[in-house]
């Protein structure tokens with residue numbers, strides 16, 4: 001991601017359709033309100049009071065509301081988050097691991113700061129209160145409002161142990177964020 005101002009992007013899993021995206025600009029990060037949602041991992045670098053965003057840039061695990069719509073709301077729909085420095089103009093690397101057996105998600109984000117050793121930011125073993133569906137759509141969404149920035153996804157690879165259904169591992173490599 002470049003050092004532009006707002007708003008961020010998300011890695012989204014949903015069961016609505018291959019072209020499903022939020023129609024709200026800016027704060028929705030392109031996913032807020034998508035029906036039949038499963039989970040969104042948001043990389044959010046703009047504080048939006050209506051969604052109770054924390055005051056700092058963050059990575060958060062967001063689940064749908066009670067009607068199944070993916071939600072940016074943090075007070076009711078965030079399972080966990082961590083403060084992040086991903087908006088640095090460098091290529092950073094992220095790994096997201098979902099373990100079906102324990103219904104847990106972990107996120108490992110390697111931040112490549114100039115002139116510094118890589119910084120590892122993470123949240124581990126965050127409990128998901130439902131089983132992931134056995135099929136769905138994965139993709140990236142993003143949005144801007146009046147302020148702009150550029151996010152580039154260089155590579156994304158997914159590894160899944162679909163034979164046992166005990167674990168699904170997703171590796172998202174080399175995200176320029």
Ligand SMILES: [Ca+2]
Nearest residue numbers: 044046047048
């Ligand atoms: Ca925001």
